[in-house]
Amino acid sequence: MARIASDPVLDIQPDFSSPTFEGLRNCIIGGTQTTHEEVTNKLATAWEQDRDLRVVAWTRQVDEDQRLAAHTAQTERERVDQERLRLEQEAEAELREAEKKKPKINDFKIGAAVGDTLTPCPSxxxxxxxxxxxxxxxxxxxxxxxxxxxxxxxxxxxxxxxxxxxxxxxxxxxxxxxxxxxxxxxxxxxxxxxxxxxxxxxxxxxxxxxxxxxxxxxxxxxxxxxxxxxxxxxxxxx
Structure with missing residues (x-):
């Protein structure tokens, strides 16, 4: 089904009793005894039925658009989150690497005594x-x-x-x-x-x-x- 461009609820029903539709009414009447008023009512009823069908289709179209938009938004959020996580992990890895390369001073125990003799070292x-x-x-x-x-x-x-x-x-x-x-x-x-x-x-x-x-x-x-x-x-x- 072709995509509906606008909400059918907003459509205004034509005035089928106007001179604009007189030729159409005459074609419908033909050689019958049907009056212009009856044809006008039938045209109005047909238009309303068609509009109701288009309203249903429009509602489905809107729901599908919203679903696709939500899915697209979720996909984009996940992509952004993954990209952010990747950048954070890279930054953490770079920080760890930088920490490894930093010169470190040896630790010592406060109050530890240093012996004044060397223990003999055997072969x-x-x-x-x-x-x-x-x-x-x-x-x-x-x-x-x-x-x-x-x-x-x-x-x-x-x-x-x-x-x-x-x-x-x-x-x-x-x-x-x-x-x-x-x-x-x-x-x-x-x-x-x-x-x-x-x-x-x-x-x-x-x-x-x-x-x-x-x-x-x-x-x-x-x-x-x-x-x-x-x-x-x-x-x-x-």
């Missing part, structure tokens, strides 16, 4: 042994052993490197740092001073490396029993 070879829960000589944890490790790292001419994992990173380490030291001293050959200092460092590192508490306590008691052995009270038994 990676010894640390690896502890991580694997394997035996390693106490000498590596003594000041002498840690000092030898530091000196070897400075003077080693071995240019061979290997991969190792430090926390969450993979790094290169000299292969020499993972080798046993030729200067290592067996536990039973350690001087008392070397043993006494090495055991403390050893206990510290097995704690750092999360050895089972049961094993840590057993080793602590083992060393305490040695230190407190009655023979130490005898002359020259340190």
């Amino acid at each position: 990676q070879y010894a640390i690896h042994k502890l991580k694997s829960f394997e035996y390693v000589e106490l000498w590596y944890f003594s000041p002498d052993g840690c000092r030898e490790t530091a000196d070897d790292a400075k003077t080693s001419a071995d240019d061979t490197f290997g991969l190792t994992k430090v926390e969450d990173f993979v790094t290169l380490k000299p292969v020499a740092s993972f080798k046993a030291s030729r200067k290592a001293i067996q536990d039973h050959s350690l001087e008392w001073r070397q043993f006494d200092l090495a055991k403390n460092s050893f206990l510290l590192y097995i704690n750092k490396l999360k050895w089972p508490d049961k094993h840590q306590r057993a080793l602590t008691m083992f060393f305490m029993n040695i230190v407190s052995h009655p023979s130490r009270s005898e002359p020259y038994r340190e």
Whole structure:
């Protein structure tokens, strides 16, 4: 059906009794006995029926136009909302990226004390042994052993490197740092001073490396029993 241009309710019924429609009335009357008044009434009735049909069609057309307009408006609102959300997300992403690139100052704990001594650092070879829960000589944890490790790292001419994992990173380490030291001293050959200092460092590192508490306590008691052995009270038994 063709689109209706205006509301039929506003249409004004023609005056079918006017001279303008006389020719039409004569055509309708023809050779019948119908009067001009009867034809006028029939024309008026037909026009009203046609108008009623056009009013129904107009109402449907208006409803459809409103539905389409509402759908178009909703679609546009959704498009605008999506565009706004996209721009906001892009702005947030740019802000996060900018925050990442900003220089950051390291945090610190107020009132934290800073030690005035450095904990002896044993070789990676010894640390690896502890991580694997394997035996390693106490000498590596003594000041002498840690000092030898530091000196070897400075003077080693071995240019061979290997991969190792430090926390969450993979790094290169000299292969020499993972080798046993030729200067290592067996536990039973350690001087008392070397043993006494090495055991403390050893206990510290097995704690750092999360050895089972049961094993840590057993080793602590083992060393305490040695230190407190009655023979130490005898002359020259340190």
